[in-house]
Amino acid sequence: MAWHYALTIDPAASDDDRDDFADTFTEIDPAAPALNVGELSTQRGDGIFESIGVIDSHAQEVVPHLERLAHSARLCDLPAPHLPQWRQAVDLVAAHAGPGESVIKLILSRGVEHGPAPTAWVTAAAAADFTVPRTRGIRVVTLDRGFDSGAAARAPWLLLGAKTLSYAVNMAAIREAKRRGADDAIFVSTDGIVLEAPTASLILRRGDAFLTPAPTGSILHGTTQLSAFEWLASQGHRTEYASIPASDLATADAAWLVSSVRLAAPITAIDGVPLGGDAEFTAALNAYLLSPRD
Amino acid sequence: MAWHYALTIDPAASDDDRDDFADTFTEIDPAAPALNVGELSTQRGDGIFESIGVIDSHAQEVVPHLERLAHSARLCDLPAPHLPQWRQAVDLVAAHAGPGESVIKLILSRGVEHGPAPTAWVTAAAAADFTVPRTRGIRVVTLDRGFDSGAAARAPWLLLGAKTLSYAVNMAAIREAKRRGADDAIFVSTDGIVLEAPTASLILRRGDAFLTPAPTGSILHGTTQLSAFEWLASQGHRTEYASIPASDLATADAAWLVSSVRLAAPITAIDGVPLGGDAEFTAALNAYLLSPRD
Numbered sequence: 036m037a038w039h040y041a042l043t044i045d046p047a048a049s050d051d052d053r054d055d056f057a058d059t060f061t062e063i064d065p066a067a068p069a070l071n072v073g074e075l076s077t078q079r080g081d082g083i084f085e086s087i088g089v090i091d092s093h094a095q096e097v098v099p100h101l102e103r104l105a106h107s108a109r110l111c112d113l114p115a116p117h118l119p120q121w122r123q124a125v126d127l128v129a130a131h132a133g134p135g136e137s138v139i140k141l142i143l144s145r146g147v148e149h150g151p152a153p154t155a156w157v158t159a160a161a162a163a164d165f166t167v168p169r170t171r172g173i174r175v176v177t178l179d180r181g182f183d184s185g186a187a188a189r190a191p192w193l194l195l196g197a198k199t200l201s202y203a204v205n206m207a208a209i210r211e212a213k214r215r216g217a218d219d220a221i222f223v224s225t226d227g228i229v230l231e232a233p234t235a236s237l238i239l240r241r242g243d244a245f246l247t248p249a250p251t252g253s254i255l256h257g258t259t260q261l262s263a264f265e266w267l268a269s270q271g272h273r274t275e276y277a278s279i280p281a282s283d284l285a286t287a288d289a290a291w292l293v294s295s296v297r298l299a300a301p302i303t304a305i306d307g308v309p310l311g312g313d314a315e316f317t318a319a320l321n322a323y324l325l326s327p328r329d
Numbered sequence: 330m331a332w333h334y335a336l337t338i339d340p341a342a343s344d345d346d347r348d349d350f351a352d353t354f355t356e357i358d359p360a361a362p363a364l365n366v367g368e369l370s371t372q373r374g375d376g377i378f379e380s381i382g383v384i385d386s387h388a389q390e391v392v393p394h395l396e397r398l399a400h401s402a403r404l405c406d407l408p409a410p411h412l413p414q415w416r417q418a419v420d421l422v423a424a425h426a427g428p429g430e431s432v433i434k435l436i437l438s439r440g441v442e443h444g445p446a447p448t449a450w451v452t453a454a455a456a457a458d459f460t461v462p463r464t465r466g467i468r469v470v471t472l473d474r475g476f477d478s479g480a481a482a483r484a485p486w487l488l489l490g491a492k493t494l495s496y497a498v499n500m501a502a503i504r505e506a507k508r509r510g511a512d513d514a515i516f517v518s519t520d521g522i523v524l525e526a527p528t529a530s531l532i533l534r535r536g537d538a539f540l541t542p543a544p545t546g547s548i549l550h551g552t553t554q555l556s557a558f559e560w561l562a563s564q565g566h567r568t569e570y571a572s573i574p575a576s577d578l579a580t581a582d583a584a585w586l587v588s589s590v591r592l593a594a595p596i597t598a599i600d601g602v603p604l605g606g607d608a609e610f611t612a613a614l615n616a617y618l619l620s621p622r623d
Contacts, residue, residue, distance in 0.1 A: 036367050036443050063366070070364040070371060072357070072452055073330050077364060078434070079496040080374025111497065112504055140372070145500075149330050158366055179484040182475040183519065190473040192501040201495030202373040203405065206439075207486040210406055225477065 037161035040131035041065035044124050044155040046143065049117035056120040060127065065158050073147040074154065080201030082144035082153075083107035087125065088259075088295040089137035089159065093327045094129040095295065097122060099258040103198060104141060110197035114153060116143055121157075128159045136162040136325075138296045142200070165297045169321050172303035172312060173218040173292065177281055178208050180222035180230055184278075187252035196252045205233035219292060221284070221305070224253065229279040235294035236260035239279065239287040249276040259293040259324065266323045289313055291320070298324040331455035334425035335359035338418050338449040340437065343411030350414040354421065359452050368448065369439040374495030376438035376447075377401035381419065382553075382589040383431035383453065387621045388423040389589065391416060393552040397492060398435060404491035408447060410437055415451075422453045430456040430619075432590045436494070459591045463615050466597035466606060467512040467586065471575055472502050474516035474524055478572075481546035490546045499527035513586060515578070515599070518547065523573040529588035530554035533573065533581040543570040553587040553618065560617045583607055585614070592618040 041063050048059040063069045075081040085104050088095045101118045108115055121141065128139055139159045146153045187195040194201075212220040221237055222230040229248050231237060236257030239246045245267050250256035264274040284290070289312050290302040301317045302310050335357045342353040357363045369375040379398050382389045395412045402409055415435065422433055433453045440447045481489040488495075506514040515531055516524040523542050525531060530551030533540045539561050544550035558568040578584070583606050584596040593614045595606045 036441070038367075041366055065366050068362040068364055069366050070362055070368065072335055072359050072363050072436075072450055073332075074364065074371060075500075077368060077371040077438070078378070078436070078494065079500055080494050081497050081500050082371075084372070111501065142366075142372070144371070147330070156366055178486060179480070181477075181480040181484050181487045181489075186473070186475040186519075190475050192472060192505040193475045193498055194501050195475075197497075199497040200372065200374050201497035203375050203491075203493040203495035204487055206369075206373055206375050207405065207488050211486040225480075 036065070038065040039133060039137060039159040039161065040128050041069070041156060041158040042124060042128060043069070044120065044157065046114065046116065046155045047152040049120040056123050059120060060124055063156070065160070069156070071147050073150070074144055075146060075148055076142065076144035076200050078148065080199060080203070082142060082200045083111055083113065083198055084143070084200055085141040085198065086295050087139040087141070088162070088298070089129055089132045089139055090325055090327065091134050092129050092132045094125050094139055095328050096258045096262055097125055098329065099261060100141070103256065103258065104143065107197040107199065108143060110191065110194055111199060113143060113145060124157045128157045132159045136296070138162045144200070162296050165300070168218065168297055168300040169317070170314070172301040174216070174304040175219045175221050175232070175292070175302050176212050176215050176217045176306050177223045177284065178211060178220045180224055182224060183226045184224040184228045184251070184253055196250070196255065198255055208233045223281045227281045229281055229284065230254050231257070232292045235292035235297065238263060238291045238293055240289040241287055244273040244275055246275050246277045246279060248279055257293060259295050259298065262324065262328055263293055263299065263320060266320070291317070330359070332359040333427060333431060333453040333455065334422050335363070335450060335452040336418060336422060337363070338414065338451065340408065340410065340449045341446040343414040350417050353414060354418055357450070359454070363450070365441050367441040367444070369442055370436065370494050372442065374493060374497070376436060376494045377405055377407065377492055378437070378494055379435045379492065380589050381433040381435070382456070382592070383423050383426045383433055384619055384621065385428050386423050386426045388419050388433055389622050390552045390556055391419055391623065393555055394435070397550065397552065398437065401491040401493065402437060404485065404488055405493060407437060407439065418451045422451045426453045430590070432456045438494070456590050459594070462512065462591055462594040463611070464608070466595040468510070468598040469513045469515050469526070469586070469596050470506050470509050470511045470600050471517045471578065472505060472514045474518055476518060477520045478518040478522045478545070478547055490544070490549065492549055502527045517575045521575050523575055523578065524548050525551070526586045529586035529591065532557060532585045532587055534583040535581055538567040538569055540569050540571045540573060542573055551587060553589050553592065556618065556622055557587055557593065557614060560614070585611070
């Protein structure tokens with residue numbers, strides 16, 4: 036990792052109306068030991084996170100990311116993050132990111148086992164070079180997510196709408212995709228509804244309409260998808276949240292996986308079936324996603 | 330945490346036939362920072378673990394735990410743990426555990442993001458006092474696990490038979506049980522088959538037979554359940570792996586959740602329906618589980 040900067044936040048020190056939280060931050064060396072082995076983030080994947088894209092030290096879409104962090108905290112019974120404190124931490128860390136593309140990660144852990152309080156930290160590191168997926172595209176395979184589209188409403192303890200640190204299945208799905216000769220995966224519910232990618236949202240184009248799976252609680256509401264839909268609407272395109280049957284994927288006119296750091300990656304094939312694309316349109320979308328956004 | 334001892338293992342240093350791996354261990358202070366924020370165990374819950382009960386410095390059932398660690402590694406595409414190296418680490422850590430009950434945790438993480446190799450560590454800490462659940466019992470609720478009993482075979486990327494660090498759902502299920510006035514949960518598949526508890530296995534008694542859900546890949550094969558079945562058989566009881574419908578729970582003659590550190594906790598009620606018990610039998614089972622076992 037090419038680290039830029041990291042700090043820990045004392046989330047228990049935020050219970051007041053002050054404007055400056057600098058004394059609740061502690062700079063740490065991200066390449067040196069910083070976490071206790073008793074951390075429940077590491078023992079149990081018990082915590083939540085956000086990954087924020089950073090362009091030339093400007094953190095993108097910080098408010099939607101912080102709102103989703105708060106939403107994940109509610110679903111996981113974690114104390115509500117004090118958003119002004121986190122905002123200041125993000126701005127401080129972003130200022131150390133320097134030129135080019137970076138990624139900021141926010142982590143709120145349940146803390147050390149039997150410890151008094153949650154622990155939290157924010158890091159910035161150089162982003163990987165995503166020129167190839169953004170321009171040449173990615174091949175995806177569909178993978179069974181194991182649950183039906185009613186599970187989230189029926190069983191909130193499955194934490195399906197929370198961005199938790201328990202991402203082993205997401206990582207295993209990407210390995211499975213690579214084993215099948217693809218680059219990434221799209222999860223499908225057992226009742227055949229398209230969900231999301233392991234670390235991205237899906238956007239389809241059908242005629243002049245852009246569709247994305249409705250964030251009904253089974254999936255995360257993608258911050259980059261939200262931002263892309265705003266831009267598409269401003270360009271006069273129709274956008275729509277929909278329940279998308281997996282059988283509709285092969286007949287889409289174009290499709291993208293969108294996420295905060297890789298941005299828009301056009302899909303060139305789904306389960307081996309080639310998909311059309313529009314290189315000029317994708318370039319315009321990524322130019323927008325690379326421009327400073329709040 | 331009342332820590333006894335901790336060490337890191339260099340799992341990459343095990344590729345030879347030597348008998349002594351002491352130079353691949355590094356003692357660490359478990360109460361001090363020891364892990365990098367780039368750890369994939371903490372960022373992604375991407376790793377595997379085992380919890381081993383320790384009685385008076387004797388680690389229980391080490392071989393089945395190490396075999397399950399190797400099984401989890403295979404399911405998660407992690408390098409195979411070199412079992413003689415791990416065995417020596419367990420013995421060394423157990424020797425520092427002292428008198429009374431302790432717990433040893435083994436963790437094999439995918440390592441630091443973009444790092445060269447997995448990371449691993451072993452800790453020992455004092456166990457909590459489980460006298461109350463062992464003697465007075467626990468109330469449990471059944472909770473929907475979200476997937477059907479065929480999911481594990483159909484979608485191995487769901488990692489259902491692996492003991493991964495991605496336990497946020499297991500922890501959320503225990504919180505949901507407590508919200509409902511119970512102590513613990515039993516997961517049930519969407520097709521109504523009894524699975525396991527978030528951190529324990531289920532054993533039922535029906536007449537003179539002891540049953541446990543068959544470890545078909547949807548659940549972990551409990552090391553304490555295995556050991557309890559051996560003891561039950563030695564006492565002349567019939568033991569059986571079975572597909573148990575959730576509707577059979579209420580009519581069991583007795584039931585226990587068994588796990589490596591809490592041992593056998595008799596279930597006093599399932600979803601509010603009282604269940605019979607046998608305090609003398611439970612005491613004999615726990616006396617066996619507290620005796621030195623290999």
